[in-house]
Amino acid sequence: xxxxxxxAMFPAATQGSAITRILTVANIRSSSNxxxxxxxxxxxxILNVQNATIxxxxxxxxxxxxxxxVTFNPWQATIEQVNVPTNQEIINAxxxxxxxxxxxxxxxxxSNLSDLDDAEKLGILNDAQGENTHAAITNIIPxxxxxxxxxxxxxxxxxxxxxxxxxxxxxxxxxxxxxCYARAHKMWYIMSHTxxxxxxxxxxxxxxxxxxxxxxxxKWGGCCINWWFHVTILVSINTPGGVKAYVFDPAMxxxxxxxxxxxxAQENPTCAGGSNPLVDFINLQPNPSYCPSDYTGLNFNTDxxxxxxxxxxxxxxxxxxxx
Amino acid sequence: xxxxxxPKCLLGLFFYVYLFYPATAQNHKIKNGxxxxxxxxxxxxxxxxxxxxxxxxxxxxxxxxxxxxxxKPVYLKRLKxxxxxxxxxxVQRAREQSDVILSVGKTKRK
Numbered sequence: 001x002x003x004x005x006x007x008a009m010f011p012a013a014t015q016g017s018a019i020t021r022i023l024t025v026a027n028i029r030s031s032s033n034x035x036x037x038x039x040x041x042x043x044x045x046i047l048n049v050q051n052a053t054i055x056x057x058x059x060x061x062x063x064x065x066x067x068x069x070v071t072f073n074p075w076q077a078t079i080e081q082v083n084v085p086t087n088q089e090i091i092n093a094x095x096x097x098x099x100x101x102x103x104x105x106x107x108x109x110x111s112n113l114s115d116l117d118d119a120e121k122l123g124i125l126n127d128a129q130g131e132n133t134h135a136a137i138t139n140i141i142p143x144x145x146x147x148x149x150x151x152x153x154x155x156x157x158x159x160x161x162x163x164x165x166x167x168x169x170x171x172x173x174x175x176x177x178x179x180c181y182a183r184a185h186k187m188w189y190i191m192s193h194t195x196x197x198x199x200x201x202x203x204x205x206x207x208x209x210x211x212x213x214x215x216x217x218x219k220w221g222g223c224c225i226n227w228w229f230h231v232t233i234l235v236s237i238n239t240p241g242g243v244k245a246y247v248f249d250p251a252m253x254x255x256x257x258x259x260x261x262x263x264x265a266q267e268n269p270t271c272a273g274g275s276n277p278l279v280d281f282i283n284l285q286p287n288p289s290y291c292p293s294d295y296t297g298l299n300f301n302t303d304x305x306x307x308x309x310x311x312x313x314x315x316x317x318x319x320x321x322x323x
Numbered sequence: 324x325x326x327x328x329x330p331k332c333l334l335g336l337f338f339y340v341y342l343f344y345p346a347t348a349q350n351h352k353i354k355n356g357x358x359x360x361x362x363x364x365x366x367x368x369x370x371x372x373x374x375x376x377x378x379x380x381x382x383x384x385x386x387x388x389x390x391x392x393x394x395k396p397v398y399l400k401r402l403k404x405x406x407x408x409x410x411x412x413x414v415q416r417a418r419e420q421s422d423v424i425l426s427v428g429k430t431k432r433k
Contacts, residue, residue: 292365
């Protein structure tokens, strides 16, 4: 078998040199000449291993389904080095392409937050259909009772509650210091696949001067939390006063709340600790946007396979907000 | 058709969890009660004269981390290196809930 490289498989900059990637071992077998050949799920090329230590590491990774950081030379079809990747390396490898300058940037006027609660003005009534994978997605939740039922279902997946859970990994609502992007991504999945309702991601940012998002974690003991961004899912709910923009954020609330209430809760002056508690702007994003890829608040990583989402939820599942 | 063997299934499940857990639990290292995460710097915020901490933002985290201005200068140097090169560095904190950076380690070079 020809294990040699295909020039089209690798970018020109890497030709002739080794490549390091996060991979999972699919199979290890012996070739006719007695050498060991390794196949990876994420890589079409069969690679040769000479070093016994590297082979043992790969065999262990195969049996435990663990990811490995592999340095290999595609031009010689040889593996040069294998290491255990850090969590961050796994997350970075799992993240998909960056979404840039999509969505809608909205400057927040603290004196008139309630203007943001009008779903039609916000532009979330008609444009969610195309980005959801499921065909029968409904844009507007018919009433608050239906919304509360879905909210309660999502909140029941909290890691603090005893299982069994209805999702593969419990959602770490009980640890709201970090991981909002993973919680939001999982909530989007549940809303679109279980309930078939449209959502958006709503990101809030405090990145100017001494500004900070400042929250009192009332649900989890009342300690103070500061963020530079926060994200959750945004939905449209039909109410007697018209169709309103509500957020689902079980880490902060026990029910769906208006977008303005969610933003107001992030400007708690008692928790600012000398900084300025202020939401500078919000960014209404399509659901695939996962977490900011830089400090501008305009560009976002994606997580199409939910690998980073699940890894983050597992990581934070045993933690609590207020010790 | 073979009947499922409950003890074997349970043993297999236990073994699978035993094998799989380390793969997912390697999110952060715990040593002497402190935690170390390997993260990439997104932004180091400017400080004023009276500030006692330098605020640092990392990729895939909404929290604002704080490096005391009295910390070893090499820690800030490593954070700036991470920012410039977009390469993760090991960041140690006293516990998971703390946002204060105790130390910044070197990235292992291959």
